[in-house]
Amino acid sequence: MKTVLPPSCPMESLLRVITGPWTIYILWVLSEQGPQRFGAIKRLVPGISTRVLTERLRMLEHSGVVWREQAMTIPPAVTYGLTERGAELRGVLDKLGAIARRWEAEGAFAKASPAAE
Amino acid sequence: MKTVLPPSCPMESLLRVITGPWTIYILWVLSEQGPQRFGAIKRLVPGISTRVLTERLRMLEHSGVVWREQAMTIPPAVTYGLTERGAELRGVLDKLGAIARRWEAEGAFAKASPAAE
C-alpha cells in the first residue's frame, strides 16, 4: 500500500495497522495461541521474514495492539502478546471474518479463473 | 499491498478489497452521498487518479460491493452505488471507524513526532 493520504481519516491509520500482508496472521496467532516469543511467531507464520515480522510487531506495538516483554538475558527472550486494544480489535476482525467467509461462499472473491468458469 | 499469501484466509481477500489506499473513501462517498457518477466520485475523492479509481471500482464491483450502471449514450454516463454487501460492509467499517477515532484520541497513531516526545 502506498502512502498517499495526509491527514484525513483515523480509519486510514487503523487500516494501515491491520492491513499489512501478514498482520492479521500475527494477530491471529497471538490471539489463538496466546503470547509468543519472536521465533515462535516466525514459525507460526510460515514464510514471513524477520525484517517484516519485526516491522509489523513494531507497528502493532507502537499503536498499542501488542505488548512486548524483553528479558535482558544473554540469549535474549522477547515475548509478544495482545493488549486490550488487540482484543478489542479481534472482536471486529471476527465480524469481518464472518462476512468474509460468507462472501467467499457466495463467490465474491472468485478470482475470475481464466480457463474455468 | 503485496500479493504474497496464496490460499489461506478469506479475510485476506476481504481486506484486500477494502484496503487499497482510496477504497474506504470511495465507499464513504457512495455511502454518504449516495450513488454517483464516475466524474463525481473523482471530484469527491480529491487526488485519486482515473486509473486507480477505475481499478478500485472494478474490484469493488467484482466482489459485489458496488453496482455499476452504464448508460450507453454518446457522452457515456456511468453511475456507481453501494450494493447490499456494500451496506453490510459499512456496518462493520463504522464499528472500525469508531475504534479508530477513539484510538486516535488516545494517541495510538501518534507518528512518533521525531523532535517531540
Add this chain to the structure above:
DNA sequence: CGGCATCCTACGAGATACTG
C-alpha cells in the same frame, strides 16, 4: 464523459549476512 494504454517512479518486502 468514462476509462484504457503507456511510461515511470517509489516504496514494500524477500533474501541474506552480520551483531549484541
Add this chain to the structure above:
DNA sequence: CAGTATCTCGTAGGATGCCG
C-alpha cells in the same frame, strides 16, 4: 535468540495522452 543492515526486485500507483 532477536533483531538490524544492505541489496535487490516486483508491483502498486501517479501522470499523461488517446479513444469510443
